[in-house]
Amino acid sequence: MTVQYIHRVASGSALMSFYLLKRWRGSVYKVVWKDLAVYLLIYYCISFVYRFGLGEQGRENFEKLVLHCARFQAVLPVSFVLGFYVTLVVGRWWETYRCLPWPDNTAILLATHLPGEGVEQVERRSILRYVVLCITLTLAAISPVVKDSLPTFEAMVKRGFLTDEEARMLEKHKADSGQQVAWVPIVWACRAVHRARREGRITTDLGHKSLVDEMLCLRSLCGRLLGYNSHNIPLVYAQVVTLAVYSFFVFSVIGGQFLDTTKNYNSHTVDLYVPFFSILQLVFYVGWLKVAECLLNPFGDDDHDFEFLSMIDRHRRMVEMLSETAASDLPSLAPLAE
Amino acid sequence: MTVQYIHRVASGSALMSFYLLKRWRGSVYKVVWKDLAVYLLIYYCISFVYRFGLGEQGRENFEKLVLHCARFQAVLPVSFVLGFYVTLVVGRWWETYRCLPWPDNTAILLATHLPGEGVEQVERRSILRYVVLCITLTLAAISPVVKDSLPTFEAMVKRGFLTDEEARMLEKHKADSGQQVAWVPIVWACRAVHRARREGRITTDLGHKSLVDEMLCLRSLCGRLLGYNSHNIPLVYAQVVTLAVYSFFVFSVIGGQFLDTTKNYNSHTVDLYVPFFSILQLVFYVGWLKVAECLLNPFGDDDHDFEFLSMIDRHRRMVEMLSETAASDLPSLAPLAE
Amino acid sequence: MTVQYIHRVASGSALMSFYLLKRWRGSVYKVVWKDLAVYLLIYYCISFVYRFGLGEQGRENFEKLVLHCARFQAVLPVSFVLGFYVTLVVGRWWETYRCLPWPDNTAILLATHLPGEGVEQVERRSILRYVVLCITLTLAAISPVVKDSLPTFEAMVKRGFLTDEEARMLEKHKADSGQQVAWVPIVWACRAVHRARREGRITTDLGHKSLVDEMLCLRSLCGRLLGYNSHNIPLVYAQVVTLAVYSFFVFSVIGGQFLDTTKNYNSHTVDLYVPFFSILQLVFYVGWLKVAECLLNPFGDDDHDFEFLSMIDRHRRMVEMLSETAASDLPSLAPLAE
């Protein structure tokens, strides 16, 4: 579910930062605590062995290893690659959001160009149902959540997205061509508009064209959504970044050990027992990486993923409101209040 | 309120930098002084304890801690993550600005395609009122300032945004569908345009189409505004950045202490009493972070937020000027002065 | 005035870099020399006092201060924040350029759809005058240079931008609504187009629509220009960057002093008397900052600002050429030379 926090930061008070930091849902603590637990477990195992389990020679060898790891820990530019990678992923995530299709304009156009109560109402309902069906089929193709909820045409029939007859036709198209059939309802909708124009219920060619253009635009958005799903950021890039972050912590779990302060190793003058700085680094870097992992595929059920099921539900209610009720009652025109 | 300073930097003189630095409203000093006060309070408490409150052993332990903190203070790439984060936030802020809907084009189109004094004037007023109402309902949904000013349909009726009849209809739609009803006035406006075309007051189909397209475009902008509001930058990202900045200063308040110069600690050869460099860092980093916090939600009442109330007022005056007065009097055509 | 240098770098020879470096107008030397003079004055004052004015203890304290400043001089990531900030400002500058409205398309459309010599010519002239007037009023609202040249409607009447009658009408609109009136001439132009269509001088509805669309598009560009002017980069950001750069040099003027080479301070083994590296840093960083300051408000009279006055003049000549002369004489059609 999308995490809403922005209404709390409207006034930009001095305490806003602390409000931001204390949220749990969709928070950095929630996404890193498992990694942190594993890290601390390993850290204290090693620390315990060093402090109590090694002989003098072993301790000295270990200390040299710690110094070596600490020195080279930063060979990979973790922050740098994370900066570029997260920027890329956040950019794609937002572009994806902007590709989400909304049927509202189609509903308003229908209410404008195809008003009336009889067959017009049936047509409006059917056309909007086809549009929502196209959106739903697209989302079912990319989102496991929607797929789970509406796995088959039967399930969609049961929920009122399409009729038995239409389901049979889609099944047949699918079997014949082996392609996804999300565009077929758009063909139906365009042809229904065409018939309404031919039979005079839509009174102008321009109305016809507006409706068809709007639906084709909506289809193009669905197509782009499928493109975002099938052509993601190259796996190599994701691996390079993940490798950099986790290898950093593999070396950090050794290089971050506190050494015997009596041995005067450079920069090992205090022993705080708790590796505050390493923990902070882990929360920071892994948290930053998780920003990317959450947004990489926004079609799932993460805290930050798009909520497609409620979105489909919203579409159905909204198009009904815009095309059904609103169509029949236009308020009497009144001048702008003086 | 938006901070206007740009007219003062038109000529780019050598003193421009100083003009920039001495502004207070919307300035970096205004946004960081509270943080700075807290920082200095803690800094001098610690400093006082170190200078007067600790024994020799305590002082030595404290000095080791200071050196440790100073050494690791920079483990997080604060400037780096701030650079990427602020770029992202500023980009979104400006995209949001560009999504703000303006009714001016609709008003000009109405003045062009639906001129005249009688029922045409009533229609122009009503349609523009619906358009402004749609914008107002959208802004009320995202801005607490507008919400406070126009909390209910009644308040809007009182201010002349809609009639009692229309308010009742919107209430009913809202109750029936559970959706936001900002699009309903657009349906009304489109249908009023349709009727004016059918009854011949708008003389061309293309005029009809231009008006409907313009209003749908305006609705899409409103929809995108809602999207910017509901899908903000992931909370994880905001937390990671805030955490980096504030943890930097938690360690700075210890690591930035001046130590006894007689002990020959490396890089502790002078005692200036005032931590100029730490203060500068705080103003800089916290100021940079506040840039982001101010712009993260531009719908509030920060110094940098959009001024929606005066914008709505401006829309009402502007559409009145463009559609009412201007419509009646066209100057006699005169050739371009030779 | 815009600085033209690009034609000199067309061939990319090895000497191109030197050509670039030796330009003065709009150059980095011109923008930084004042800052550099102030810096050197202070630098040599301090240097003089250190070399001749201080006792042994004072010199030693001063040397410690120099070392302290030199060590912490780089605490702020000046280059980093400048990189992001300048990228942002240059991006906005170019977007602003792309928002500049050009009346050329309107003139061509008029020459196409409203040809002829009699009333058509008067109409073409008037409509284009309205379009140029809209652009001029917009530029006068954002550019002090245009404002100075055309401060009142009277001044515009005198220069032939509008007639006395039109000036009176604009004055009245302005007084009545309290809004800027740059859109009113667009209303006039649209209505003149509408009348020409109604009376058959424009022969097609599509011609009418093309003209109105083009003028609304032009108005939207004017509106976006006003937006770029009223909502600039947040002041906090500009202050943070300016503060970083100048505080860098405040510390540099101390930390960059040459110390007595006989005292064996680390990295103080030579005394060159002239601080080449600090000067280079100043030219570089302040020059980079000035890139941003010049472009932050491109509506003034900097070397890099847009030249609105000659642009307005160009518009008037260009629309005259495209609509007047060109309209009357179409060359006899001749086939493409074999």
Add this chain to the structure above:
Amino acid sequence: MTVQYIHRVASGSALMSFYLLKRWRGSVYKVVWKDLAVYLLIYYCISFVYRFGLGEQGRENFEKLVLHCARFQAVLPVSFVLGFYVTLVVGRWWETYRCLPWPDNTAILLATHLPGEGVEQVERRSILRYVVLCITLTLAAISPVVKDSLPTFEAMVKRGFLTDEEARMLEKHKADSGQQVAWVPIVWACRAVHRARREGRITTDLGHKSLVDEMLCLRSLCGRLLGYNSHNIPLVYAQVVTLAVYSFFVFSVIGGQFLDTTKNYNSHTVDLYVPFFSILQLVFYVGWLKVAECLLNPFGDDDHDFEFLSMIDRHRRMVEMLSETAASDLPSLAPLAE
């Protein structure tokens, strides 16, 4: 073939990172293992010579060389230039993807405006065949894979992309003008649409215009694809980046050697035999570079390249489904389920 991994990261669990890391196809390991093998071979040859093949003086000279290389190894900002370069290449790769033309909208428009079974069906088929032919000719011009599969017009005739007559006409155009002929089928398609309009099978001018606009838009996309192919990122840039990465490893293979720990060289206190950190750097930097190399030309047969052959096949099936079957059977309109 495009690498699909995104469906596995839908839920963002804690193990997702490990799933990402263990993939082989299209993975970082697959792209770097050859480079790594060469690196290790050279590394151990040098190591072997140093440990067993050199006299005392030779060892000492070699050690100085190692220290020198290690010190200057980082003179080039490899990570920095890679960050900017990869961002650029990934951006272009995605823009290229968005330029890929899809014939779906044309098919839907034909099904809408040119329904029917007789000559209309023949026309629909021909027009869509022309559109797919234009896409195929474009892809054959940029992708060696498509070129290999469809090297000549004869091969295309055999596969049913065009008739013998059409192939002869294209051959002739090609010979006459010396230009690529991918646009010629679009001319045919536009003229076929024009004829269908003239003879009344397409009933409205707007339908005609929609079809022509859609096909011109598709042609523009094909033109942009050709532009991406002919004007790639400047060779200098690619060379600078490649040079930086490989020279880094040339110095690393010397500078990364373990030295005799008994000689107390600074930072050479342990001898791990396996250069873990250098290997990690190589995997990281070369992997990052390979991201760019894979995406630089997405028209080949890399793991990350676009699969044009199956895309062409998909176009043929999809347009058949949308224009043939769907055209004949429109479901009976049924209202939205209550």
Add this chain to the structure above:
Amino acid sequence: MTVQYIHRVASGSALMSFYLLKRWRGSVYKVVWKDLAVYLLIYYCISFVYRFGLGEQGRENFEKLVLHCARFQAVLPVSFVLGFYVTLVVGRWWETYRCLPWPDNTAILLATHLPGEGVEQVERRSILRYVVLCITLTLAAISPVVKDSLPTFEAMVKRGFLTDEEARMLEKHKADSGQQVAWVPIVWACRAVHRARREGRITTDLGHKSLVDEMLCLRSLCGRLLGYNSHNIPLVYAQVVTLAVYSFFVFSVIGGQFLDTTKNYNSHTVDLYVPFFSILQLVFYVGWLKVAECLLNPFGDDDHDFEFLSMIDRHRRMVEMLSETAASDLPSLAPLAE
């Protein structure tokens, strides 16, 4: 001439990197070898003087200078500013490419809406000639190469771009208005389209509108090209970057000298005679800078500049093929092969 290398990197083999590195034309070696030669000449002069020409005191002073220069060589963030600057320049270069106007769509539209052999053919040829003339005049205004090839209207007449009559008219317009006249042929073309519509050769208003829109769009692209030419990246920015790179090497030529290894200067333990690392830095930084210099003005005759002459020639052939030959022979419609 544009450098084509991308077809060689289609398969992404392990040797691709080496293929990239060994190219000469448009390569980094070609652009930096002169700078490198100058650098090495100065380097070895200084080296020779140091090794053989200085007394003991002079050598010692020189060594101190070398150490001083080496220490401060990196005061300017060369890589950083180059990263941002090159990103900006490459972005502009590609935007410029995308502004290049192509007459293909106009030719296809003419073949569709104005078919036929008699006066229609003459009109098609003239209109397309005007369009190509507009493009040619624009390119001649920005590219010295095109200007050299077509310096006057006479030269264009001789090459068949326009007739004597048209040249006289353009000369007159130019003299009268003092403006560039590239838009005038577009006015002619629009008016020719208008006449063809009025006289019924173009059968629909929509065809008329499509043609006019396409030509206005093309004119806007030409206008944007002129804008890219007249408003380039601010000179200050180019100077700041060039200054940073070259001052780096001024200090490098001193600071990179090898010193007497017997004096135990830190990091001066080997004397390799050839400054490998400095050479690499120079090739890298200067090469990176040259990327920007080549792309800064893509209208010249660099290896990376656009080839306008062959582009104009291509336009003439292409529009002839699309409008002449193709118009007369439409293949008999045949169904999609089963």
